[in-house]
Amino acid sequence: xxxxxxxxxxxxxxxxxxxxxxxxxxxxxxxxxxxxxxxxxxxxxxxxxxxxxxxxxxxxxxxxxxxxxxxxxxxxxxxxxxxxxxxxxxxxxxxxxx
Amino acid sequence: xxxxxxxxxxxxxxxxxxxxxxxxxxxxxxxxxxxxxxxxxxxxxxxxxxxxxxxxxxxxxxxxxxxxxxxxxxxxxxxxxxxxxxxxxxxxxxxxxxxxxxxxxxxxxxxxxxxxxxxxxxxxxxxxxxxxxxxxxxxxxxxxxxxxxxxxxxxxxxxxxxxxxxxxxxxxxxxxxxxxxxxxxxxxxxxxxxxxxxxxxxxxxxxxxxxxxxxxxxxxxxxxxxxxxxxxxxxxxxxxxxxxxxxxxxxxxxxxxxxxxxxxxxxxxxxxxxxxxxxxxxxxxxxxxxxxxxxxxxxxxxxxxxxxxxxxxxxxxxxxxxxxxxxxxxxxxxxxxxxxxxxxxxxxxxxxxxxxxxxxxxxxxxxxxxxxxxxxxxxxxxxxxxxxxxxxxxxxxxxxxxxxxxxxxxxxxxxxxxxxxxxxxxxxxxxxxxxxxxxxxxxxxxxxxxxxxxxxxxxxxxxxxxxxxxxxxxxxxxxxxxxxxxxxxxxxxxxxxxxxxxxxxx
Numbered sequence: 001x002x003x004x005x006x007x008x009x010x011x012x013x014x015x016x017x018x019x020x021x022x023x024x025x026x027x028x029x030x031x032x033x034x035x036x037x038x039x040x041x042x043x044x045x046x047x048x049x050x051x052x053x054x055x056x057x058x059x060x061x062x063x064x065x066x067x068x069x070x071x072x073x074x075x076x077x078x079x080x081x082x083x084x085x086x087x088x089x090x091x092x093x094x095x096x097x098x
Numbered sequence: 099x100x101x102x103x104x105x106x107x108x109x110x111x112x113x114x115x116x117x118x119x120x121x122x123x124x125x126x127x128x129x130x131x132x133x134x135x136x137x138x139x140x141x142x143x144x145x146x147x148x149x150x151x152x153x154x155x156x157x158x159x160x161x162x163x164x165x166x167x168x169x170x171x172x173x174x175x176x177x178x179x180x181x182x183x184x185x186x187x188x189x190x191x192x193x194x195x196x197x198x199x200x201x202x203x204x205x206x207x208x209x210x211x212x213x214x215x216x217x218x219x220x221x222x223x224x225x226x227x228x229x230x231x232x233x234x235x236x237x238x239x240x241x242x243x244x245x246x247x248x249x250x251x252x253x254x255x256x257x258x259x260x261x262x263x264x265x266x267x268x269x270x271x272x273x274x275x276x277x278x279x280x281x282x283x284x285x286x287x288x289x290x291x292x293x294x295x296x297x298x299x300x301x302x303x304x305x306x307x308x309x310x311x312x313x314x315x316x317x318x319x320x321x322x323x324x325x326x327x328x329x330x331x332x333x334x335x336x337x338x339x340x341x342x343x344x345x346x347x348x349x350x351x352x353x354x355x356x357x358x359x360x361x362x363x364x365x366x367x368x369x370x371x372x373x374x375x376x377x378x379x380x381x382x383x384x385x386x387x388x389x390x391x392x393x394x395x396x397x398x399x400x401x402x403x404x405x406x407x408x409x410x411x412x413x414x415x416x417x418x419x420x421x422x423x424x425x426x427x428x429x430x431x432x433x434x435x436x437x438x439x440x441x442x443x444x445x446x447x448x449x450x451x452x453x454x455x456x457x458x459x460x461x462x463x464x465x466x467x468x469x470x471x472x473x474x475x476x477x478x479x480x481x482x483x484x485x486x487x488x489x490x491x492x493x494x495x496x497x498x499x500x501x502x503x504x505x506x507x508x509x510x511x512x513x514x515x516x517x518x519x520x521x522x523x524x525x526x527x528x529x530x531x532x533x534x535x536x537x538x539x540x541x542x543x544x545x546x547x548x549x550x551x552x553x554x555x556x557x558x559x560x561x562x563x564x565x566x567x568x569x570x571x572x573x574x575x576x577x578x579x580x581x582x583x584x585x586x587x588x589x590x591x592x593x594x595x596x597x598x599x600x601x602x603x604x
Contacts, residue, residue, distance in 0.1 A: 011417070011421065014417065062442035065400060065403050070134065071134040075123055075133055075136060090407065094356070094399035095438065
C-alpha cells in the first residue's frame, strides 16, 4: 500500500468538490506505482466532474503544473516517476491565475 | 532579427520538448544546489537561486523602464490570483528596509469584486472579500475593496483621458531619485504609512438596484466573448476612477508573460489590433493622468505558480466568468487553450509571442496631444481606428455588412431620424421630450460612431443597450450632440490649415 498526500491549488480544487487537501492510500500492487498510473487512478476515483479540464490523454492538461515533494516533476521523469510512500504530490492550475 | 543573444532554442527545426530524465540535477546557476524546477526550455534552478532570480527580475523590470518616480502613489490591482499576489509580495519585499536598493513609491491596493457579473452568491463574495482583506491588512498598505456594482455611480469624467501634469520643473528620473535621497531625512516612512493606513476603504457594499442593473447588463450580452470584454472594460473604468479620486498616478497590473501572450492573440481576434502596443506593453498611457504598468510581464505562469507555492505567497482563488467553461466558449478562452497547448509541445511559444509584442510601438500622430475626446473610443479610450479612408479593410467590412443585410429599408424607421434632425436644425432648442432629451436612449446605430471596431462588436452583441451604466449613456449622448452640432456649423468653421486665400485684403 502506498500513502500519498495530494494537494490541488489554483482552481484545480474545483474539479474535486472544492477540496484542496487529499490523503490518499493507493492499493498495493506488484509493480511500483508510477505517475501515469496515479493519474489514471485519480481520473477514475477522485475526479468528480469534467475530466477533460484536468487530464489530456495520459497526462495532465497543459497549464496544470505538477510538483512532487516540492520539486518540478519535469526533473523527476514526469510520468515515469515511481512513487514512494509518503510522497507529496501537488497540482497547480495556472489557467486562471493573476 | 539576428541579434547576438537571440534565443533560437525552440524556433529552429521545430524542436520538441526535451525530456531529460535527470534526477538530482544541479542548479545551472550556482552549480551546487539540487535543482527543484525547470523554467524556460531547459534551465534548472535550485530554490535559493530561483528566489533571487525572481526578485531580481521584478526590480530589473521597474529599473529598466524608469517610469515610477520616488514618492509616487502607485495602485496595485490585485485580483486574488497568484500573479497579482506575487506582485504584491514583490512590492512588499522591495519596500522593506533590508532591501539593498529599496523601491521608493507609495503603494495602495485595489480589489474589484466582480462576483455580481460572474454569478457568485453574496456569501461566496463575502467570504473571498474577508480572506483578501486579511491578506491586505497584513501588508499594512492602504487598500480598496470595491464591488463592480459601483460602476453605476461612476461619473462621465472616467471616459475622458486626463492630461498628465506637465510639471515645469520635471526632473529626469535620475535627478528625481537623487533629490529624494537628499530629502529623505525630513520624512520618516512610518508617519506616512500610518496616516495612509487609516484611509482603508471597504466599499464592498452595493445597493440592490445596482446589483440588479449589473445582472441585467450582463444577461443582455449574448456571447461570453462580449461579456468578458465588457467586464474588462468596466473593471478598468472603476480602477481608473478610484486611482484618480485618491491621487494615484500609476496602476500596476499583474499580467504575466503567458497571460499577455494570450491577450495579444485574442485581442487581434477581437479586432483590437490597433491598440496592441498599449494593451500588452509595459506601460499603457491612454488614460493620460493615470498610467497602467505591467511589471509581471516577464514572468511565465509556471514561474509565478512555483514561486507562490514555494515561498507561501497568500492568494485566493476566485472563480471568474470563464471558469470551468469548455474550450470554445469564448474567443479569449479558445486562444488561451490554443497557446497553452502549443506551449506544451513547443516551449518557446510564449516567449516568442512575448518578444514580438515587445517590438510593438504605438505611432503617436503629431496632433494627438490636442485631440478632443471625441476621437477616442467611448469605452476603451484607444484612438478611434474607424475613421479611415475608402481603400481600407475596415471600409470593405462596412460595405459587405451593408450588402449582406436584408433590404428592409422600412420608411417608418427613417421617419423618426428625420424628424429628429428637423427638430434641431430649425434653430429652436428642443423642449423637454424633444430629440435631445435624455429620454431617448441610444440605439446601436448611435453608439457605433463613437466606438472603435472591437467595442462595436461587443455592443452589437448586446440585446439592449439601455442596460449600460448611466455614465456611458450620458457621455455617448453628449458626444453625439456635439458632433451633430459640429456638422451643422461646419461651414462656418475655419479650417486650421486654410490659407488666407479666401479673404481678399482690401
